[in-house]
Amino acid sequence: MSQTGKFFRARNVPRATLRRLRVIPSYFFLVWRWSMWLYAFIVIVFSQPSYIDTPAVNYKSMATLLLTITFIETLIVTLYAPVLQIVFPRLLSSASRQRKEQEQLERLHQQAEDDAEILPPFMQTRNHYWNIAIYSADVIICGLIMYYSGPFSNPPFGLGSPFYRYGMSTVFAAAAAFRYRGGLIAALGYDLFALLGMFVHAPGAVPYTPNAVDVVGSLIDTPILAILVAYLSNLLENYARSKRLERENARTQAALVHIGETLLKSTGDRQELLQRSIKPIQNGRFDRLTIVLIDLQQHEDAPVGVGTTQSNMITCTETALPSEQLPHDSESLLQKVLRSRQKFMSFEPLENEHSGIARLYLPLHKDGHIQLVLAAESIRMTPFRPQHEKFLTIAGTQLLVALENIRLAEQTVQLAADAERGRIARDIHDGIAQLTYMLSLQAETCEAQAQRIIEASEEDAELLAPLAERLGKMVTISKQALWETRNYMFSLKPLMSGTTTLTQMLSNQLREFQAISDLPTHLTVEGSDASYEEQRLRSRRYAQIGTTFFRIVQEALTNAYKHAHATRLDVYLRYQSDHIEVDICDNGRGLPTPASNDPQQAIEEPHILSGHGMGGMRERTTELGGDFSVLSPATGGTTIRASIPL
Incomplete structure (x- = not known):
């Protein structure tokens, strides 16, 4: 492979289908603008102006000034175009940030493929009004260039300007970024400069009588271009969205299959289940994922969020970033979710304005109580989208089913143990307890009979006294044995049923x-x-x-x-x-x-x-x-x- 190929591949040139679709408007815009600037350069350099009033204006000075302004403008737009920052991610980095910041930006661009729409020709800010100002300034600059270069050709306005097609790229940019409304507004603004040149000739223009062909040609091209570019941009965006959705569904299905396989391999331990399942859920989607399992048995009588402490929560965390890049304040947010019983979603922009911290805390309920909370956090360029919430909901529901299976298995074991204990208790009651009771009755009868004999016969009293004493002890022991046997019975069988x-x-x-x-x-x-x-x-x-x-x-x-x-x-x-x-x-x-x-x-x-x-x-x-x-x-x-x- 050539060095050029290695160079571009090393800098993550968009090769995937979805990436190519996202940058098509930016590529077309840059190709259009540079090609039309080169066209204007050739026209000005190699053509002899026959329609300019040379005493009124210096042709060479004006041409040099316009070519210089348009070259600088085109260069600035190119350097700050999103597509260039994807191809050359380190080109614009300052010495103080260089490697660490650019690695983070590259990761964010890679992560944002599932979220970003079709890339606009100009780099956009988070402020909508700034974006409008940037595109409006480009329309004004291109319109003025067309107006002052009109006298270089015939007619001295609109399509007669060598920069007419160059300036049409601003309509291309607005239509790609703001679709029909933005494109038509930019076309209207651009046509106003053509009308200005038609009625108020630029310096150096010779007298000219407009005709219908020149007027229509100067005014109709830009609205048609705006409509066409907006239509094509919508088609590209819809197709890219469908491709993105298709890929997201495939990734989601693969992840859910992996999660399901992990759950099938899990044991009856809840902590181990969470540890095994958190990695497949977090992998490649979230910078940090925390799963919190609430033990309902310990606080089921209390209101949700009251008395829920670390002692009755099982927490597992999987993170891909160090804590200094992604602050950890999940405890307060978790308590907020437990109190409100509602999901929590936020996006906090970072200082560099390229990205922010997106958070999504999703509670899952069972029998009116919050049993599971999935807390996802990432450094992203956009907030979490509905598909992230949907994925967490499906994965969390699968996890709840596995936890419910563990609970049912434990309950089955407990019921089996209770049934066995009940059977043993019945056997004790029908066997040992009955025999001990009969022994106690027989001992009492023998003791009573011995006492009667002693009272009736003084001769036998001396001989039977030791026997009566032993029989009394036997009665006491038998009653104690009966009491303890019944205690064992109560210990075995359920009580408050x-x-x-x-x-x-x-x-x-x-x-x-x-x-x-x-x-x-x-x-x-x-x-x-x-x-x-x-x-x-x-x-x-x-x-x-x-x-x-x-x-x-x-x-x-x-x-x-x-x-x-x-x-x-x-x-x-x-x-x-x-x-x-x-x-x-x-x-x-x-x-x-x-x-x-x-x-x-x-x-x-x-x-x-x-x-x-x-x-x-x-x-x-x-x-x-x-x-x-x-x-x-x-x-x-x-x-x-x-x-x-x-």
């Missing part, structure tokens, strides 16, 4: 405990759960609170029965507006005095039932954000208090 309330559950628990242990128990309820709304009563957190209170009461009753030597138990259940509180009080011997100064040792019990004693009750309470305390009232005994917020 169906329409069972917390009050009913604790009432049943205390009734059964009293029947087995023969210890008087009493439940006092302050307030009612009827004061809570239906949504809260059916929430998962309320069920967790009920289960926790049941386990705490169960543990406390077992401790009081086995270790406190209590003769009465009182349970107080209090429904408050923002929390629920339970007190379990006994009149037993109280807590043992610790041998050391460690207060934690005073409340630690041997491994009873749950395997954790007082520590297990404390852990159950604090897991739900509640408070747990063990009190020793002045009247004696022990009070266990647990308070859990709703």
